[in-house]
Amino acid sequence: MTSIEPKFSNIKVSxxxxxxxxxxQFYTQKLDFKKTADGTLPNGxxxxxxxxxxxxxxxxxxxxxxxxxxxxGTQTGGKILAAMDVDQIxxxxxxxxxxGVEFLAxxxxxxxxxxxVFKDLYGNQFYLRQPPQQH
Numbered sequence: 028m029t030s031i032e033p034k035f036s037n038i039k040v041s042x043x044x045x046x047x048x049x050x051x052q053f054y055t056q057k058l059d060f061k062k063t064a065d066g067t068l069p070n071g072x073x074x075x076x077x078x079x080x081x082x083x084x085x086x087x088x089x090x091x092x093x094x095x096x097x098x099x100g101t102q103t104g105g106k107i108l109a110a111m112d113v114d115q116i117x118x119x120x121x122x123x124x125x126x127g128v129e130f131l132a133x134x135x136x137x138x139x140x141x142x143x144v145f146k147d148l149y150g151n152q153f154y155l156r157q158p159p160q161q162h
């Protein structure tokens with residue numbers, strides 16, 4: 028079989044939210060993410076995305092309706108929703124903690140770098156890591 032080796036870009040991950048404005052405030056004010064898109068489609072659907080500074084992906088702040096409302100904060104069954112590398116984990120941890128971001132524990136050093144798990148306003152868990160070569 029021949030490999031086609033496609034190149035992927037413009038990656039987006041949906042996060043179910045109860046209130047898009049509330050979620051936008053959390054991600055932009057507490058985490059310093061940037062709003063990357065905000066528009067309303069003809070059917071009234073609001074397309075709202077945010078991204079960490081310098082990231083090559085975005086999170087879609089997806090307004091949950093119907094059965095999806097039950098999955099807000101639990102859409103991954105208690106597992107990590109996304110993992111992200113950062114260049115200054117201690118400074119990021121300290122700044123976000125002061126802003127009220129919930130962490131499961133302080134950053135821990137491991138063979139793959141220094142990492143920490145935090146939660147968003149709905150309880151979704153994210154893993155933040157600083158690779159070992161950046162210490």
